Amino acid sequence: MADPNPLLQQREYEAEAPKLEKQLPSLDDTIEQCIGNFGWGQFFQATLISFAWFFDAQQTFISVFTDAEPKWHCTSPSNSTCKNICEISRDSWDWDLPAHTSIISEWSLECAGSIITGLPASSFFLGCLAGGFVLATLADSSFGRKNMLVLSCMFMSLTGIFTALSTNVWMYTALRFISGFGRATIGTCALVLSTELVGKKWRGNVGIVGFIYFTLGFLSLPGVAYLIRGLSWRLLYLWTCVPSAFYSVFLYFLVRESPRWLYVKGRKEEFAETLRSIAAPVNRSSLTQSFFGRCVEWEEESHETNMYSAMKILLQKSWAFQRLVAIMVVAFGVGMIYYGMPLGLGNLDFDLYWSVTLNALSEFPASFLTFFLIEKLDRKVSVLGLALLSGICSVACVLVRWKVMQIGLELVSFFGACAAFDVVLIYSLELFPTCVRNSAVSMVRQALVFGGVFSPVLVAAGRKNGLLSYGVFGVTISVCGFFVACLPETRGRTSCDTIDQEERKNDAINNRVDNV
Template sequence: MTDPNPLLSQTDQEPKHHQYPSLDDTIEHCIGEYLGWTQLLQATLVSFAWFFDAQQVFISVFTDAEPKWSCNNNTQCNKNINLCHLPKDSWSWDFPKTTSIISEWSLECAGSVITGLPASSFFFGCLVGGFVLATLADSSLGRKKTLVLSSLVMSLTGVLTAVSSNIWVYVMLRFISGFGRATVGTCSLVLATELVGRKWRGNIGIVGFVCFTLGFLSLPFFAFLLEGSSWRLIYLWTSIPSVFYSFLVYFFVRESPRWLFVKGKKEEFAETLISIAAPNNRSSLTQSFFSRCTEWEEVTHETDIYSAMRILLMKKWASRRLAVVMVVGFGVGLIYYGMPLGLGNLSLDLYLSVTLNALSEFPASIFTYLLIGKLDRKVSVLGLCLLSGICSVACVLVRWKGVQIGLELVSFFSACTAFDVVLIFTLELFPTCVRNSAVSMVRQALVLGGVLGPVLVAAGRRRNGLLSYGVFGVTILVCGMFVVFLPETRRRKLCDTMEDEEEKVTASNNNNGVYCA
């Protein structure tokens, strides 16, 4: 009988036709069915990148907020009048000027474009970085080094941001921070899931989302402790630990074994598997393993975001799907990234409202897990977008604080859930050969919503809340309706190639047959 694992056999002769097990099967055999401590610690350490990522994404909620102010017992001063229409000596900030960039650099009367520019430049940096750095993890640097590079650029720029001398230096540094941050989440997720067996990949992926929520939650905690202190301290408290974290990943985390093998680094591939393998499997990783590793070749097709775009644009059905799902993603991203930044526009306590928004991501993840197997994707996305949009508009029309925070939380919770469902929907809409790149493009559309969100928040702060939350709500309502142009994918088989997918699309168009998506 032929040895089912000839690559790992010490004595059996090789099969005549060198039919070695697949790369997935071999890695699975070496790592083992059970999650070892080495795998768990490394995957958890990698997933913790999401913690620092969330801090830099939402830090502007506190550093760029307009501080509270009071009248100086002057008859010319009225809290209901626009601050810019009052004499300078009739009012004053409730905290020192260094509490926010708005008060320190006297931006209270600057236009919404200027005050919203720092946050917008961060997301624009994410947008540019997503295109420029998209291929590094798959090509020259690998998952680990790309994660370390991205994390270092993001955190070191955060430290430099704390010494910004004016708004323009601040904007430039926020752009660079966003540029570096663009691949942190993607590299962290991919590397963490490739360091464990397939049985544990879903659970390890959830660890990253939990770390992101914890990072979001840490911001109101830091801001509350530093209330009345300089906004620069918030950047230092969040960025310096991230610098040390980057070095921890570099020295203590192994590279993805799959990437190492695909790149021909077979000795490192073997060493990595030995270091993270289950103890009861290490005895089988002998010299025979090393020698046969050099003979084993696997056919791989590296598809980066640029070549994938050419493939997607060549097919009319694929480009149409991508365009539609990106429109939906833009509407969801506008609320997901913009709503937390606009909490200061509502008549609510900023620390409490940010904490509640961060906490709402926990039930959103649970709800997505329960929802995704029971409801159609189109119905789910459409319903969540409608609910989020209606509540977003309603929360600026009502004046009761309890109702207002309730509507805002429902809107943000719905957007968080829609965010997760849209990404899963995108995975199912495209075949394996372009799936990763299609998801990357949809994430870019989500970030584009983050670029425009801060400008709308600043406009709503100066004029009317409808310019922020109203526009958020209408946008997600309109964009969400585009989902009706997409095919349903629930309980449908996933395709691997464009040809397989196109064949099913043609069959479906001809006789309404079942296609895979």
């Protein structure tokens, strides 16, 4: 008979584990004494840092409007053959809006094929993929969190301004790739830096602030695009990138570096000064003690690792490699529909501005659902259920003809993808021990972006047949969702710090199951 209480057995095993040797005060404990109480200084710092997500979202989804295929009409109403824009002469039809409202109409790409029209957006995600690999360790090594965040934001902003000067689709594609390459670390750096400036009690809330700003950035796009409708697509880049450039300057002068990173790098004077500047007034008196007398006992700097050494561990351990591959396959399917859904809204028979707005708004309930229910839901069931919900609705939205039903199914599908996106990232944190967790989560995020690489091409192909976009999206996320069967359940599990602890725990659980 199966044990009805495996989590209780797991906790009993952990209680019976050998006691660790006397530990010296940790760096986390000491920082917690200084910044554990959330003050206005920390609120300002965390909010300003998290705002980077706002501009990041704008550049991620800006192609929804700049690369959209504009509406067109026949100039001769009596022409009954005016159905396919590529089969009639150019003087038989015209764009509803001026040609400069989209790259498709300005550079006459209406008959160029799905690969060419989807190439700029795909190149952006390819740039994100390349940047994620190349720049992944710089925030942990020489640059630091703050400098890497400032550099990424400024790089993305300036590249976006230059993108507005593009003269052809090839130049435009190259600049979109460079923009994606530069912004690849914005989300990670903003999340890590903002959470390392506050106490443990507030880290979850501060992390949610970043996701909310990302949603707000996405939500701002249809508003800005509507204000400049009929004007050049280049203005959309300028209106979003110029403010982002000024934000980068403010970020450099107003934000403090992570105190933990400063200490690990031996910059103890800056470390103490940073804590003094961000700590709540009630805690500043604790910093008048002999700070560095205790610092001698800390050994945090000996644990510094990089993504590549951790990846070696992940590849060598069969159980870790199996988990990584399985969760990355799931993430690939989620990423394809999460990034592809907004890009494909122009293919539906619904107003583009309203549909983008409704999609952005649907991210709010997805985030709140994850926040309030994540501790009550099994990870495997949640991911599979959300994947199937999103997949079924994605396929169904192109099979129905009623506009209201179509956009309703699309919104439910995108809601499911957003919630699955959040749960997959949380699941990834729980699947791996601390020593390799950052690298594993980075690889999962790369898989999410890799799914987005294929989305623009499928969206372009779906302009003539919706099953080639939303149909493929739905089938992919549904099939990939079943790979959670290869993963262990992690709800209620205590996180491990080392590979040895994880393996001892797994062996103990497996032995108990075999002996039942």
